[in-house]
Each structure stands twice: as structure tokens, then as C-alpha cells.
Amino acid sequence: xxxxxxxxxxxxxxxxxxxxxxxxxxxxxxxxxxxxxxxxxxxxxxxxxxxxxxxxxxxxxxxxxxxxxxxxxxxxxxxxxxxxxxxxxxxxxxxxxxxxxxxxxxxxxxxxxxxxxxxxxxxxxxxxxxxxxxxxxxxxxxxxxxxxxxxxxxxxxxxxxxxxxxxxxxxxxxxxxxxxxxxxxxxxxxxxxxxxxxxxxxxxxxxxxxxxxxxxxxxxxxxxxxxxxxxxxxxxxxxxxxxxxxxxxxxxxxxxxxxxxxxx
Ligand SMILES: NC(=O)c1ccc[n+]([C@@H]2O[C@H](COP(=O)([O-])OP(=O)(O)OC[C@H]3O[C@@H](n4cnc5c(N)ncnc54)[C@H](OP(=O)(O)O)[C@@H]3O)[C@@H](O)[C@H]2O)c1
Numbered sequence: 001x002x003x004x005x006x007x008x009x010x011x012x013x014x015x016x017x018x019x020x021x022x023x024x025x026x027x028x029x030x031x032x033x034x035x036x037x038x039x040x041x042x043x044x045x046x047x048x049x050x051x052x053x054x055x056x057x058x059x060x061x062x063x064x065x066x067x068x069x070x071x072x073x074x075x076x077x078x079x080x081x082x083x084x085x086x087x088x089x090x091x092x093x094x095x096x097x098x099x100x101x102x103x104x105x106x107x108x109x110x111x112x113x114x115x116x117x118x119x120x121x122x123x124x125x126x127x128x129x130x131x132x133x134x135x136x137x138x139x140x141x142x143x144x145x146x147x148x149x150x151x152x153x154x155x156x157x158x159x160x161x162x163x164x165x166x167x168x169x170x171x172x173x174x175x176x177x178x179x180x181x182x183x184x185x186x187x188x189x190x191x192x193x194x195x196x197x198x199x200x201x202x203x204x205x206x207x208x209x210x211x212x213x214x215x216x217x218x219x220x221x222x223x224x225x226x227x228x229x230x231x232x233x234x235x236x237x238x239x240x241x242x243x244x245x246x247x248x249x250x251x252x253x254x255x256x257x258x259x260x261x262x263x264x
Contacts, residue, residue: 005032013089015042017188021215062115073120087116095197112156184236185212
């Protein structure tokens with residue numbers, strides 16, 4: 001793929017953070033963007049910022065996974081071909097496992113794992129029939145290494161990498177590209193929107209997030225990986241990239257470090 005002219009890209013979680021920045025940068029590169037998330041006002045505000053005038057705001061609550069297949073059919077009827085799906089919407093956690101209610105594990109799993117797989121399945125036949133397409137999913141460095149205070153989040157982000165790996169092998173023959181993006185700490189509202197063990201919103205920007213990568217870099221590298229049809233990329237500072245790499249090479253060393261790791 002050379003550019004995004006005549007390409008329609010559907011982005012979940014487009015109202016804020018990484019999804020908002022992906023929308024802006026993809027529109028700058030000529031894409032038509034379909035923006036989804038729950039907050040219509042915020043989606044409209046992002047849409048108004050985009051270069052070009054054929055973008056579409058398509059509000060969805062992805063926790064209502066049972067509504068996704070019909071919503072996808074309706075969208076395809078409305079907009080025609082969708083060439084790239086970016087499963088970006090997500091929520092994280094700030095709690096020890098021992099303090100985490102099962103409803104929190106289920107909520108995170110529903111949004112960070114089941115929603116992207118339902119979205120992907122809803123788009124598959126459409127992409128297979130056309131013989132091309134890209135399915136991009138924003139996982140995390142927490143999908144590569146299990147870190148403290150994030151057991152549900154790490155579980156969902158690991159699970160989606162496994163699902164997409166399997167799917168990638170199955171659908172390459174149909175011309176469909178599958179990309180996993182694993183960002184490290186990125187400066188967004190993610191920790192403000194994170195949930196604690198009892199389901200309460202965390203409401204605080206933690207230091208690692210405040211000092212995280214700018215969304216502009218994460219979006220730019222994600223877009224470059226789509227163009228180059230990469231399978232998986234880690235976008236993180238040196239410390240977090242090294243953690244993911246070391247975990248593959250010398251897991252016991254990292255496991256010992258993680259016992260004393262300070263995570264908020
Ligand atoms: N920031 C980081 O440090 C970091 C690191 C690694 C991976 N990630 C991943 O990157 C992705 C984007 O995160 P972010 O940092 O940009 O977070 P963010 O600023 O909190 O944005 C989250 C987005 O998800 C949407 N969303 C939340 N619940 C939703 C629901 N039920 N239905 C539909 N949309 C929903 C939100 O929109 P509405 O409120 O309008 O619904 C918002 O647009 C996530 O998958 C996250 O796990 C982030």
C-alpha cells in the first residue's frame with residue numbers, strides 16, 4: 001500500500017487519545033475516516049478537525065457486543081467498502097488482582113478482547129469477498145508481559161494478540177493483512193478513564209502516562225506499519241521496549257524484576 005487515497009478506514013475509540021490522532025493523521029494522508037465510540041459530541045468535534053469532507057461519525061457502545069454485527073451491516077450499506085479496520089477502543093485497570101471484582105475482569109475482557117473480535121468477524125466476509133483489507137488492533141506492551149495492577153488488562157491484551165496471530169495465518173491467502181500494535185505508556189486520558197477493583201473510575205493521570213510517548217508518534221508509527229504491511233510492532237520508550245524483548249529472551253530475569261516493579 002502506498003497511500004490512503006480512496007481508502008476508507010474505520011476507527012474505534014476515535015473520540016480521544018490514540019484513535020483521535022490516528023483519525024487526524026489518516027485524514028491528512030487522504031483517507032476517508034469512519035469515527036466510532038460512544039460520545040457523539042466528541043466524535044463530531046474530531047470529525048470537524050479532519051482534512052476532507054466525506055468522513056462519517058458512527059456512534060457505537062462496543063460493550064454492547066451483540067449489536068455490532070447488525071451495526072456493521074448497516075454501516076457497510078451506508079458507506080460501501082471499508083478497507084481498513086482499526087480496533088483501538090479500550091479501557092485499562094488500576095488494581096491488584098486480590099482487590100478486583102470479577103465484574104471488572106469481565107468488563108475489560110468485553111471491551112478489549114470480545115469487542116475487537118466481534119468487529120473483526122463482522123468485517124471478515126466483506127474483506128474476503130473483496131480480496132483485500134487490513135485489520136489493525138491496538139494491543140499493548142501489557143499484552144506481551146504481565147505487569148502488576150493490570151491482570152485483567154494484560155489478560156485481554158495478551159488474548160487479542162493470540163487471536164490475531166491465528167487469524168493472520170488463516171486469512172493471508174485472502175489478501176488480508178493483520179497488524180498488532182503494542183504501544184507502551186502513551187500520553188492520553190487512559191489512566192483517567194481506567195477502572196479500579198470495585199469498578200470506580202481511577203480519574204488520575206499517572207506519572208508513567210503523563211511522561212508517556214506523544215500520541216503523534218504512536219499514530220505515525222502505526223500508519224507506517226499499515227503501509228509496510230507489518231505483522232506486529234512495539235512502539236515504546238527504551239525501558240518498556242527492552243522489558244518486552246528481555247521477557248522473550250530471558251523470562252526469569254524479568255519475572256524477578258516485576259516482583260518489585262513500582263506500577264501505579
Ligand atoms: N495510552 C496508553 O498508555 C496505551 C498503551 C498501550 C495501549 N493502549 C491502548 O490504546 C487504545 C487507545 O487508548 P487511549 O490511550 O487512546 O485511551 P483513551 O484516551 O482513554 O481513549 C479510549 C477511547 O476508547 C473509547 N471507548 C471507551 N469505552 C468505549 C465503549 N464502551 N465503546 C466504544 N468506545 C469506547 C473512548 O471513547 P468514548 O468515551 O467516546 O466511548 C475513547 O475514544 C486502547 O486499546 C488502549 O488499551 C494505550
